Amino acid sequence: MATSNVINRVVPKATPRKKAAWRGVSHQFAAVAAAAAGFLLTLDAPPGKAQIGCLIYTVSLTLMFTVSATYHVPTWGIKGRNIMRKLDHVGIYCIIAGTYTPLCLLALDEVTGRRLLLQVWTGAAAGIAHSFMSRGGAGSKAMSALLYVALGWIVLPYARQLKVVLGPGATYMVVAGGVIYSLGAVIYAAKWPDPSPEVFGYHELFHAAVIVASALHFGAVKSVVSGAKDALCAAEN
Template identity: 35%
Template sequence: MSRSHASRLPRSSRALQEAGERAAQSVNTTADQISTAAGQVGASAGRMVQAVKPHLRGWIHTVTAPIALVACIVLVVLTPAGFRWNTIVFSLSSVVLFTMSAIYHRGNWSPRVTATLRRLDHSNIFLLIAGTYTPLSWILLERPVAQVVLSIVWSGALAGIIMKVVWLSAPRWLYVPIYVALGWVAVWFLPAFREVGGGALMWLVIAGGIAYTVGALAYALKWPNPAPRWFGFHEIFHVGTVIGWVCHFIAVMMAVASLW
């Protein structure tokens, strides 16, 4: 009996070993299948996102970025030395906004890179608002008033940037009104803008604010969405941004011209 038991032990061990190898192979095969399926799902999701993104997404700011760069260089060169830092701030915030927006919206990025670029893209809106106020306030308003305005606007912009960095998924109904409210701080100082810069400058500031606001509302409401495959609500937002920026750029140029 002991001899028969001894002869069965090796066969049992081999059977267990073979069963273990088959189980391990089955686990590896299943893991490979899961990995392949996950890759296919990820690729499919990427294709779906690409299919949903309008064909013109990002192109508006891609075209605007180099134009803004050239225009801002001219603006800085024409600004008297004592006020040049104001237009440098405006120029940097302008070029950075359009450039980062173009990079973010034109590329197909990994989730981590997308989150980083989105933070920069949304933060740059606050930066441009404060950057636009800088030359207009410093050139057109009395110095104590300008200091108060810029303190309010830059503090609000910094708070907005921190919010977007920390809370990337903040709902649109929260941060879009903050953009709009911060942008319309100028309404209280329009008479002073008109007194120094003239009626045309004041109306350019108003027109730019309206363009920004219309674009922001389209973005917040996701409406109108005229041609989702080519030109959707987000493109309306970008068009509003460009129109608003052009109006304010001309206003800043007029403010600079008043110093000559």
């Protein structure tokens, strides 16, 4: 007993890291903005596959930000935290596949679009399965970041065809968004830079990168929808 008391005095117990004040707050606002902007985008899309693609994209985007905010803002118990962490990862895989959905339906030929759509949603399902089987930890975090990046860049074999249909502006937004997502994943895995751990740390930088990348991809999807509308108007005239 005496030895134990001495050890407790000499070796201080590790204290858990305090949650940053801004943890999840930015995604609260992003969830509202995503729902509103996505609703208007879906209404503006031509009926049929364009509207279906936009609806899937909007639900995925809103789900990701909503689950992220719900996970990160409150303080959860151990069991609740583990469940919410897995759901948070589900949201990330859903938005990657959800963003591809309108692009596959509207910017690629039918055969290629269906092939890429199957690949990306299969990859998302595999990532979701990994999230639920994972026990967490640093290795799991790095693996998750690697899976996010790999799934996000699955479009590379189809880049030339997408570029022709999207045009330079939307192509730039897709690529820039992908780069920023990837940079955010690296920050998330490396836990660096960590500018202000108690207010705005590495995790908040990751969340900010997700918002910026999402905004760029939203612009690309909107551009594709506008092109689909123009094509429909031209066909009717």
